[in-house]
Amino acid sequence: MTGIEISFPGVRALKGVDFEVKTGTIHALIGANGAGKSTLMKILAGVYDHYLGEIRIDGEVVEMRTPREAKKHGIEIVYQEVDTALVPYLSVAENIMLNILVNAMGGRQFVNWNEIHAAAKAILKRIGIKIDTHELAQNLSLAEKQMVLIARALAEERKFLVLDEPTAPLSNTETKELFRLMKDLAYNHNVGVIFISHRLPEIFEICEVVTILRDGRVVAEHKVNEINQKQIVELMLGHRFEETYPKQKVDIGDTLFEVNKLTTRGFEVEDINMVVKKGEIVGVAGLVGAGKTELSKAIFGAIPHKQGTLLLNGRVIQVKNPSQAVKRGFALVPEERRKEGVLVEEPVYTNLSAACLNVFTNSLSFIKNKLERNHAKRMIESLSIKTPSENQKVAYLSGGNQQKVAVGKWLSSNADLYIFDEPTKGVDVGAKHEIFELIGKLAAAGKGIIYVSCELPEILGITDRTYVMYDRKIVKELETAKTNEAEILFYSAGGI
């Protein structure tokens, strides 16, 4: 691929990328969030038809404007979200043979089941995986689903296989299995494997060449034995556009909240120890898939606990569900704003009172309509939510204003501990600044804040202390004033 460029409304995602992969090798592609890794691979897979530049295979220029063309040229991509690519209620065999069932049936109208199962079995055997081809895809584990997708990729002759962060949801043994498969493909079947990962140790374990992307450009390409973890991190970061953070000085008080040895029932997070003091903004950093969102939900009681205790003001408390968490004075602004944070079909005023409706009801639990609306008007003004009136449906607000609503609904509940999970996701710069100011005000009022983000500048900009997560555990605690992006990223990527 030479001189690849692509733009989306408002962003130039790739600015002239040259990228070359040989068959029979495992090639790593690495970069910080938003560097353009996934975009580049999607171009290769024919997802976008408006890229500029040239793609050559065996020296011949080819067009990759549709997924069909990409498949024809022997390129297959396995996306991170395996569930979007599988049909849950079809069997393993049908899922593996899906491309052939769809594209290569020709004039035949009937499916030959024996043939399909035999072919699927042959592919699974070739890559050394034991899954019953009659099993339904929905009953498989995450790792098995990924294997099925890889098997699908191999149902036809493939020259290149792209794996977009395949190890994020996998356990150690499952990861080993995947690596064995990748090596087998590269060395015994002469496939070029492109491996996207955030995890540095994995890259050193399995890849031969690493290409580092930053801000839509290739900044370096090295053999892995010529480079070390620290150098990669430095290349990923480079110099960045600096944002300003309205961090105010707040006196930090006594310990407000403590987590001791918390492990969730499904092992979404393990052995978590945390302390939050009054007036303190505590960051939780880590890459996508490290378990940050799971941690915030576990603290809020939305994920059941297996063991461990939570302490509020020194006393052990029970938080079995979000309803109890709210009663204890917790507030969560969740990551998936539209799915979990706001009620898009409801007007602004209902959203702003949803978490603290008791404040607006009389003893017979009738809602005091005027009080509720006046409160909504005050909130709209103090948070400068841009909406024609409090009756507007939240669905029609912009992302930043929706987020303000999601934050605003907690401000009247008089919570003591606020958990923000990626609050700036999909929010424009102006609104971002306002959200930071709001968080600063909460801290100044003596509240405890847990700020979860994979944006390192934000973590550095507004927190006092930061926990770094990697692979479902907290691996490091850092004083924000004494650390830098490189150090956080180093620990986030599993560096030791």
Added chain:
Amino acid sequence: MQETNLDQPKAANIWPLIGNFLVKWGTYLTIVVLVIFFTIMTYDKSFDMYPFIKTSNVIQILRSISIVTVIAIGITISLTINGLDLSVGSVASLADSLIISAFVWYEFGLLPAIVFALFGAVLVGLANAFLIVKLRIPDLLATLSMLFIIEGVAMTYTGGGSISEGMPNLDGTQTVGRLVPVFKELGLAPWIIIIMLVVVLVAHIFLNYTKHGRYLYVVGGNIEAARLSGIPVDKYRTLAYILAAFMSGLGGIMLAAKVGSSQINAGAGYLMPAVAAAYIGFSVGGSGKPNAIGTLTGAILMGVLDNGLVMMSVPYYSINIFKGAVLAIALATTYFKKK
């Protein structure tokens, strides 16, 4: 030339307004059109009167829809949490059998009999909630199973037959119990209509002006957001199914009062009209949500249709053709815009 140029943007602006108006008030408009249509069509030349809009006929229509409306309110409440209770007809049958048996077999007084019947209904609501909230069976399937189970329970309870005053017990001995006279009154106008209006009013206030009603809508709107707002989601879903069963039980009691005896599976026929009324009600006044007043309007629409078609001497076996067609038109006004 100039005139047409000026007119075109105007016309383009007016159509969405009209469409909006139709979506909001289409149901009322349909009712008005139907009333005018039936009034004219049933004009009696020999007496020079319009029998369709005579007070007695209006009362007849309201009386005929009262049971459907109350059951439909039950469905409406189950719809607020984004569920659909299909067992309402069977629950009405059960309550119908329970209350008549309480009078005839056990010689209960009015209040104990009503409490007995409603208690039975609420138990079914709890069972529904258990299947849906605890066992996580999808609402349609859970209440569908319950539809069959309760139909069977009600028939088994009555020994597969009807219950009426003066009939022998299942073991052949004579019964002495009688329906309380006040109870029979409840099945007549104005009481049965008053009960319906009170139920609609209470449901309307409950859903729109109390915390609990608000929570029901929030749970239905986005269950995950509701949960993460600290609303005890399971509690409110359980409440919704209990209230739905309670309303169906009340409908069954009204049915018993109206008929004066308990017939096999008497409530089953009310399920689909009640579902239709609740769904028609979504669009009324532009609320876009299940709501009590809308449900009443939906029931009135169907009552007017039923009554008018009978008065026009459309054969009973053909009436459903027209009912279905008008239902489709009414729903088209609701969903047409949502493309």
